[in-house]
Amino acid sequence: MPFSAIICASQAASDSPDMFRATLHFADQALIEYQVRQVTEAGASEVMVVVGAVTQPLSRAVDRLTADGIRVTLVRDMVTLLREAPREGDFLLVADGAVVPQRFYRTLAASKDVSLLVVEDGATTAGFERIGPGQRWAGIARISADVLFGTLDMIGDWDLESTLVRAAVQNNATTVPVPVEEANEGRLAIIRSQAEATLVTQALLGTGTDNASVPGDAGAERYVVGPLAARLAPMLLRSQVPAVQVGVAAIAIAAIGTMTILLHWPMMGLLTLFLALVVGGTAIRLTLLARRASADRWIWIVPQAVSVLGIALAARQVGQGALGLYLAGLVAIATLALRMGRLPNVRPWAIATPGSAILLLVASAIAGYLDFGYQLAVGVAIVSLGDALIGRRRQKS
Incomplete structure (x- = not known):
């Protein structure tokens, strides 16, 4: 089934408040470029990036993606998202700053149900959002058009990714577990600072x-x-x-x-x-x-x-x-x-x-x-x- 991607990119970096996590240097590019390339490689037909503001580093990242033939739409509010999001097909939701091994993108891309990537609660996964006893959201989710459009109307000033994840949980989403070793060894992470971005890049290399x-x-x-x-x-x-x-x-x-x-x-x-x-x-x-x-x-x-x-x-x-x-x-x-x-x-x-x-x-x-x-x-x-x-x-x- 065809799907589009929604990548959240509005949180500031913890070590540079004037800089978004999405524009941290990661794997020889901005982090948002890496995420866009991942969802594109997984088969996303359209990529929408939800931002708090359009900055020069973010614009340059989009320009580089466009030069490589990857079309990206920047979305600044829920009204624009409602207008730009296709009414047919599912959506792959990517958390702000999430780095996830590519094979899990392929797994969710092949799923036919509302699905959440989850990881076991523990010391190395404390930075991920808790969604239930002993489980945390591991950064990507597949949500249906019904869940998305049924939730956007009531989001208002709420956090987009958290609200959609909660809606997926309430819709009895299928959980796809990630071995906690992926987080222990740095291949699964929510990046909040440049130091973390460098460490995760080295782990992937x-x-x-x-x-x-x-x-x-x-x-x-x-x-x-x-x-x-x-x-x-x-x-x-x-x-x-x-x-x-x-x-x-x-x-x-x-x-x-x-x-x-x-x-x-x-x-x-x-x-x-x-x-x-x-x-x-x-x-x-x-x-x-x-x-x-x-x-x-x-x-x-x-x-x-x-x-x-x-x-x-x-x-x-x-x-x-x-x-x-x-x-x-x-x-x-x-x-x-x-x-x-x-x-x-x-x-x-x-x-x-x-x-x-x-x-x-x-x-x-x-x-x-x-x-x-x-x-x-x-x-x-x-x-x-x-x-x-x-x-x-x-x-x-």
């Missing part, structure tokens, strides 16, 4: 999709680049370095590596290209955390593409130009197939990726046999790609 491996990672990118990038990302996050700047740095480092190869320093150039992959992997993790992977897709592609070019150029320095082209083509095919999801259920360690090829070539260069390293790398890449294709054919049969 250290778990789930934002840890050492990301979708499409295999070979050295998964087992070497990933862990290194996972260590580097929190340091950049604490410094509030945008993922886009990290991605640009990765491209610049890859370009330096390529120039180093052209200056007849192939091993130094290959090591620089590997560093570019680590920095690029860090940018990817920051992008995934911000739920901007589709908007910043170039961060995934460009550093690896430049690294593949560097692999081909380095081969010319040792008289293996043809093998360099073969190797670059093979790892490019494998990388594209992984990114496009064409190699499902393959063994990640068995895929020849740019990072894997570079590590093998560096090891050969250290031993003084870079020319032989290209021969070996091409053989490994052929076997790797053949194994992946055979495995894919077996899966189909």
Whole structure:
């Protein structure tokens, strides 16, 4: 069933009374941007943000969302909400400052009933609103159009989210429990200050999709680049370095590596290209955390593409130009197939990726046999790609 989203964003931050919680810096963006991206990813057809006032930081956040193709309507009063809210379909209500793991958005998006996400009452969940004995509202709810429009007329100056949640409870809403460990480990929270926003961001970066491996990672990118990038990302996050700047740095480092190869320093150039992959992997993790992977897709592609070019150029320095082209083509095919999801259920360690090829070539260069390293790398890449294709054919049969 289609649904719209209502996100509450009118409470002031506890450490900055002149600033809304919604505009606190969170995961390389304003908190409201993160929430909007979550409900959009869950399938919301329309997003309405209920605000107390339209400030410049809030307007800039909406402009950034609009630039990414996400339409957001700012609502300042109940009259506007009554006018803007569609009369058909349900609504996903999001609490002011709520950060909830994405899988629970998907759960409520798939629900057909009035539903409340709840968490067990305890020391780490005291900041959530109590809705009954031993239970607190965990920040998101699915409410029907009847509940919404039947409640708006009597809200007046009352708190919107609390009133709607109480109405859902009175309508015998289905409760969807969240393990209290999500709150204990910082993945479920009501953010009230910048310090809390930073702590929750770091908790999200250290778990789930934002840890050492990301979708499409295999070979050295998964087992070497990933862990290194996972260590580097929190340091950049604490410094509030945008993922886009990290991605640009990765491209610049890859370009330096390529120039180093052209200056007849192939091993130094290959090591620089590997560093570019680590920095690029860090940018990817920051992008995934911000739920901007589709908007910043170039961060995934460009550093690896430049690294593949560097692999081909380095081969010319040792008289293996043809093998360099073969190797670059093979790892490019494998990388594209992984990114496009064409190699499902393959063994990640068995895929020849740019990072894997570079590590093998560096090891050969250290031993003084870079020319032989290209021969070996091409053989490994052929076997790797053949194994992946055979495995894919077996899966189909």
